[in-house]
Amino acid sequence: xxxxxxxxxxxxxxxxxxxxxxxxxxxxxxxxxxxxxxxxxxxxxxxxxxxxxxxxxxxxxxxxxxxxxxxxxxxxxxxxxxxxxxxxxxxxxxxxxxxxxxxxxxxxxxxxxxxxxxxxxxxxxxxxxxxxxxxxxxxxxxxxxxxxxxxxxxxxxxxxxxxxxxxxxxxxxxxxxxxxxxxxxxxxxxxxxxxxxxxxxxxxxxxxxxxxxxxxxxxxxxxxxxxxxxxxxxxxxx
Numbered sequence: 583x584x585x586x587x588x589x590x591x592x593x594x595x596x597x598x599x600x601x602x603x604x605x606x607x608x609x610x611x612x613x614x615x616x617x618x619x620x621x622x623x624x625x626x627x628x629x630x631x632x633x634x635x636x637x638x639x640x641x642x643x644x645x646x647x648x649x650x651x652x653x654x655x656x657x658x659x660x661x662x663x664x665x666x667x668x669x670x671x672x673x674x675x676x677x678x679x680x681x682x683x684x685x686x687x688x689x690x691x692x693x694x695x696x697x698x699x700x701x702x703x704x705x706x707x708x709x710x711x712x713x714x715x716x717x718x719x720x721x722x723x724x725x726x727x728x729x730x731x732x733x734x735x736x737x738x739x740x741x742x743x744x745x746x747x748x749x750x751x752x753x754x755x756x757x758x759x760x761x762x763x764x765x766x767x768x769x770x771x772x773x774x775x776x777x778x779x780x781x782x783x784x785x786x787x788x789x790x791x792x793x794x795x796x797x798x799x800x801x802x803x804x805x806x807x808x809x810x811x812x813x814x815x816x817x818x819x820x
Contacts, residue, residue: 584634586626588644591619597667606665610642610651612672620644627668631656637683639714642670650675650714673714680749682707683718685740689726691759699731699759708737708756709749716745723756731761 588608591600597607606624611617620642634640636653651670658665673679684707693699708721721740727733738752 583639583641583650584630585641585643586622586630588620588622588642588647590645590647591621593619601666606668608668608670610649610670610672612649612651612674614674615649615672618647620647624665628665631665635684635719637681637717638719639673639717640670652679652681675714678711678713679717680709680711681717682709684720685723685756686720687723687725687757689724691725691728693728693730693733693759697730697759697761699728699761701725701728702758702760703756704758705737705754705756708740710742710746711749712743712746716743718743718746725757728757728759731759734758 591607600607600621601624604624605621606627608620608622608627609617610620630640631653634653636656639650639652642649642651649672651672653668654671655669656665657667657669685703685705687701687703691699691701694701710718710721712718721742723735723740725735727735727739734755735757736752737748737750737754737756740748740756742748
């Protein structure tokens with residue numbers, strides 16, 4: 583069993599000071615255990631947490647403390663994501679526990695590899711019941727049976743260690759494969775008659791503009807002719 587060395591914590595000492603000294607403020611409690619503030623080495627907990635997760639029994643060992651616990655709640659800084667406080671739940675020896683354990687998907691799904699499907703993990707953890715000594719850190723889900731898009735992995739397909747029972751329905755779907763479908767682009771019919779009408783209208787407008795321009799030019803030329811005549815008259819008089 584994994585063990586953590588802990589010490590009782592004096593509430594007069596601020597959590598900030600405890601953290602500055604490389605320690606981690608914590609507390610443990612249970613049905614038959616009163617809430618007891620403790621502290622432990624930050625690096626020790628980080629190592630154990632990485633190894634045990636939240637579904638492995640850990641033994642707390644310290645001055646006047648001898649209790650088996652589960653890591654119940656881990657509080658992290660929202661900015662740095664560094665762990666700043668831990669809650670341990672004291673378990674009753676010899677009594678079964680109901681707890682959620684994570685699922686680990688193993689194997690290769692032919693429907694994904696050969697048919698281009700997308701694996702859908704319907705569940706990421708499941709509720710189980712077991713004695714503290716039998717609690718697994720995770721359960722493996724073999725997806726190699728997903729042969730086509732109709733295949734599914736059910737809760738009853740999960741291989742359970744001895745002494746462990748599921749607390750969900752056996753027919754609950756744990757994983758499936760999604761068939762990606764190509765998007766159909768609808769072609770918008772082109773109204774050729776409308777284009778022809780628009781074209782004719784444009785030509786008509788351009789024709790009117792051309793005729794109007796010709797009239798303006800004609801008037802301008804007409805205004806210049808009398809002036810030229812007057813100049814010739816003056817030359818004759820000379």
